[in-house]
Amino acid sequence: MAEGSIKARIAALNIEQIHGPSPASRPGYSYDQAIVKKKPPPPPPPGRPSAPARQQTVNIPPVQSNAPTSARHQGNQPAPVVQPKRSPALPPRPPPRTTSKVPPSLPPRQPTDPIIRRRESNESIATVSSNISSLSLGSALSNNGEQRFQIRAPPFDPTKLPPLPTRAKEEPKEESSIRKMMASKREVRTPVALPPTLPSRSTAPARPQPKTPDNDRPKRNLPPPPKSALEWGLNKATETPPPIPSSRPSPNAAAEGGAPPPVPLGSRPNLDAIMSSKPKPGDLGQVSAQNTCLVCRDFSAPDHHATQFPRHTVPSADAGWLAQQLCGPFSSPTDKARAIFSWLHHNVEYDTYSFFSGNISPSTPERTITTGLAVCEGYAGLFAAVALKAGLECVVVSGHGKGYGHSPLRPGDPVPAFNCGHAWNAVRIDNGEWKLIDACWGAGNVCGDKYNKHFTASQFTMSNSEFGTSHYPEDNRYFFRNDGRILPWEEYMMDDMGERLQIYSDADTEGIGRLTFKPAMKHIKVDDGSNPNIRIQFSVMCPHWTGERNGKGKAYIMVLSVGGRDGRNPQKIPFNTDGKVWWLDIERRELGCMGQKINVCCVTEFDGRNGRGLTMSAYKQRVGRCGMKWAYVSAWDLV
Incomplete structure (x- = not known):
């Protein structure tokens, strides 16, 4: 420990000696606290640049659009600058008037002449008299006061005028030759007795007439009366008017050569022919029924x-032009609707390609006119478009139709749900009646995958009740049944349960009603122990239908084609008829065997001649010994 601290101390001393500061230098350290420099304040944020001035337009918002919401006005316009109210400044005072302008002096007046000079009038006596009054004579004074005298005419006095000279009497002028002639004629005429004059009054004396200059004048002659038409051309009083010729020639006028030509009798109307053409009193009901019944009405x-x-000749796809051309000549709504119905049959075909390929697209009337192809919707749409342009009331009705692909219910099958896949029309015809028609089914039908163009008039003429057996509208307002019923969906589907008999187009040609066939169902039992006999029956569409007037001529002979007992004896049995109804009673076992068909046929050709008008007796005499042709009307299946 001690050794290490000594070494450290020596090292520190050495460092101080080597790096010691100069005596005059200032030590590089200080015991005072170092002053920390403050950071300069951040620069102020740059101000928002002012927007450049630009022209204000309607589409570009104003420059002040960035103002706060409270300062904005309607349409994002800037708030108007409110200027402080200032009192209006008073106008400057006019300069003081130093000198007043003196108005100009008036010119001196001319001296007034006290004598009023008036111009006397030569036309008025009163004016002359007013100027010579007694006050004005000798009263005029001059300007200087002196009296001035004037010479004036004496006053007018009519009593002092001299008398007028008497007029000389005018001699009567010589009468003209015409007046003399008229006077002579009046002398020749027979004088007319005049009524007696009234007696003069004796009690009152006659008042004397004042003598005036007019009384002294001679009396003027009055003009003669006007000349009659008979007198013109007569030069002498002795002449007499010529005799009036007789209206009829004399009996011997033919010999003289002056007889008129005979009246042609060939141009006279034949009264008998006119009366025969008019309906008889007993036929009035039949004529009225023919006018109201569509079945027997003449639509030629x-x-x-x-x-x-x-x-292909229609200039444009305009339904209005087509309506004008088709319906213009007719005034009856029924005839207008029939013309449109017939035109669709001749010019529009069913689009079988789109129907079977499943590519049916919505069509328009213009497209149907242009292409000539349509399905049920196109037929109904074009019919309604043309009918409305022609002024008819018409609607398109959508619903269910028992047409192509329909399978009747079998006994015990459940009733299917309603489905909408067909379209037709309802149009208002004569007498305001709504009529249901199907222009699509009336133009033709589909057989297999091909279209058969065939005119079916029954789709226009059949009653609404019969029409409802194969058409069910989606909207209950469009039933238009004759009995007013709204048919339930189940009853409509079960109406043909078991399938109705097959009826061919020749039934419509011959005027046979489709709903008049009995039995109505397609299948007939061959062995029915409860009823071994059966009646086959049908009738015309309406009671006043005739082949000569409504069809193609006289009626054909109707026969029933059967297979015979056990189906080995085919024969054609004629029906009994009264011209309106056909019936035949036959045993069931004579119809044939199960699996065969029986048909109602009409004999169209017999023994090489047309079958119309063939009588029953002639048929029975030659049947089986001559050739004949027939056409099928209906068919049943034997079970």
């Missing part, structure tokens, strides 16, 4: 008119 005019505007 609108159907023919619709063919005059093919789609």
Whole structure:
């Protein structure tokens, strides 16, 4: 310990000697506390640069937009600078008036002449009389007071005027020749008796008439009366008017050559023909029914008119132009709707490619007119567009339709839920009636994967109740049934349970109602012990429908094609008919065997001649011994 401290002490001394400061130098250390320098204050933050002045516009906010919220105004405008109110400055006082301006002196007045000089009037006597009053005569004085006399005319006195000279009597002028002639004619005429003159009053003396210059004047002759039409052209009083010719020629006028030509009788209207063309009193009800019934109504005019505007000749896809051309000639709403219905059949086809490929897209009326292709929605949309442009009331109705792909329910099957996949129209026709029509099904039908273009008029003419058996609207307001019912969905689906019989298009051509067939279902039992016989029956669409007026001519012979007993004796049995209803009673076992079909047929050709107008007796005499052709109307399946 001691040794180490000594060595340290020696080393410290050596260091002091080697590095000792000079005697005159100041020691480099101080026992005073060192003064710590304070840090200078930070520089002040730089001020916000002033925004450059720029032109204010509507779209650019003002420069003062960064003001606080309380200072902002509507539209982010700066607060207006409020200037201190100052009292308005008084106007400076006018300088003091040192000298007053003296107004100019008026010119001296001219001396007034006391004598009022008036210009006498030559037209008024009163003016002359007023200037010569007794006060003014000799009362005029001059300016210097001297009396001045004037010479004036004496006052006017009408009593002192000299009398007027008497007028010379005018000699009557010589009468003209016309007046002389008229006077002579008046002498020749028979004098007319004048009414007696009234007696003069004897009690009162006649008042003397004052003598005036007019009484001394001679009396003037009055002009003669006007000349009549018969007197013109007569030069002498002895002439007489010519005789009036008779209106009819004499009996011997033909011999003289002056007879008029005979009246043509061929141009006279035939009264019998006119009366025969008018309806008889008993036919008034039938004519009225034909006008109101759509089934037997004649639509040849609108159907023919619709063919005059093919789609490729339409100048534009404007539904308004098409409505004007189709519906312009018709005033009846029913005929207008029928013209549109027929035009869609001739010019629009069902888009089977889009339907079977599943690529159906919403269409517009313009697109349907341009392409000529549509599905049910396109038909209904174009019909409504044209009908509205034509002034009709029309709506598009969407709902369920028993069309392509529909399978009737079998007994015991559950009723499916409602689904919407079809569209049709409701249009207001004559008498304000809402009519349901299907322009898509009326234009044709789909067979397999191809479209069959066929005009089905029943989709326009059938009643709303019959229309409702295959169309169910989504909205209950669009049923428009004749009985006013709102049909339940279950009843609609079960209406054709078991499947209705198959009806072909020839039924519509022959005017046969689709709902008039009995039995209504498709299947007929061959062996039914409770009822071995069966009646096959159908009738026309309406009671006043006739083939000559509403169809294509006289009715065909209707026959039932059966297979016979055990299906080995085919034959065609004619129906009984009264022209409105067809019926046939037959044993069930004579229909054929199970699996076969029975058909209602119409004989279209018999023995090489047209079948229309063929009588029943002629058919029974030649049947089986001559050739014939027929067309199918309906069919049943035997079970």
